[in-house]
Amino acid sequence: MATIHELLYKSGSFTDLRFDENIKKLITGMTDTYQASVDLDITYHLDGVELNINQAIPCSLIVNEVVTNVLKHAYDEGDSGSMDISLIEKDGEIELNIQDDGKGLPDDFKQYSHDGSLGLELIETLVSQLKGEYSYNSLDGGTEFRLTFEKISVRGSGSYINRGSGG
DSSP states (O other): OHHHHHHHHHHSOSSEEEHHHHHHHHHHHHHHHHTTTOEEEEEEEEOOOEEEHHHHHHHHHHHHHHHHHIIIIISOTTOEEEEEEEEEEETTEEEEEEEEOSSOOOTTHHHHHHTTOHHHHHHHHHHHHTTOEEEEEEETTEEEEEEEEEOOOOOSGGGGGGGOSOO
């Protein structure tokens, strides 16, 4: 949240922010926190995507949850690995892809995801707010998280900040 507030302040808009910049700052902060446990090489492929604050906040929280899961579960302490982050905007559709080369999903992941994992419930709720779709997929050596949603200008509490006072 602090990263979002900082970027909004710097943008001068208070309603829209460059989400690609937010992703880099967010992930850098997270990996610095976990740096003692995993040596992670991160590659970014990011379109210059500007999102309304009402989409940027849930999307940032999703990135935070997914990357936290990678840092906590994809590697053993002292491991090194790689993570690839892509953000694409095409014809009003946003696609976010986070891929790692870690352990992959556990065999019982689908059951685990339906048994009330707080993190997965949070992701599901936030994706619902975006009116998007997401998936987790095991790869040959790793995991892929994919999120897609339509970019829209959502009206909400953040949309009124720029209006000032007076009536």
